[in-house]
Amino acid sequence: MTGFLGYSLALLILALGCIAARERAFLRASGSPRSIECQASGEATVVLASGDRIPVRAVRGVGVTRHWVALAPLARSGRSMLVTAGMLGAANARILRLWALWGRTVGVASGQRLP
Numbered sequence: 001m002t003g004f005l006g007y008s009l010a011l012l013i014l015a016l017g018c019i020a021a022r023e024r025a026f027l028r029a030s031g032s033p034r035s036i037e038c039q040a041s042g043e044a045t046v047v048l049a050s051g052d053r054i055p056v057r058a059v060r061g062v063g064v065t066r067h068w069v070a071l072a073p074l075a076r077s078g079r080s081m082l083v084t085a086g087m088l089g090a091a092n093a094r095i096l097r098l099w100a101l102w103g104r105t106v107g108v109a110s111g112q113r114l115p
Contacts, residue, residue, distance in 0.1 A: 034048060037053075038105045042104050044057070044058075046071065054074075056073055057072055058072075058100035058101075059080070063100070064097060069093075069096050070083075
């Protein structure tokens with residue numbers, strides 16, 4: 001496309017790219033994830049910037065590796081999340097991977113008696 005229509009289309013695409021980068025990449029939107037909470041009971045929730053909580057589950061198979069953990073919302077609505085190893089510290093990434101593989105957090109095994 002050339003002329004006015006081409007310039008208008010290029011400007012529109014640039015504006016949409018800036019909006020998408022602000023909301024998704026810079027995590028400025030109210031629906032952006034802020035933290036992941038893994039409960040001892042095996043449930044996990046993603047806390048959004050708005051304060052809302054979305055229950056999530058780990059994606060089995062290739063969704064859990066030493067490099068990433070894929071999370072899917074329990075409800076039909078909502079976005080999936082990919083948490084890479086560089087997003088968390090080594091200890092927190094390990095806890096998230098263990099939760100994704102076994103469905104529970106690090107602690108006392110079920111049935112184990114405390115001293």
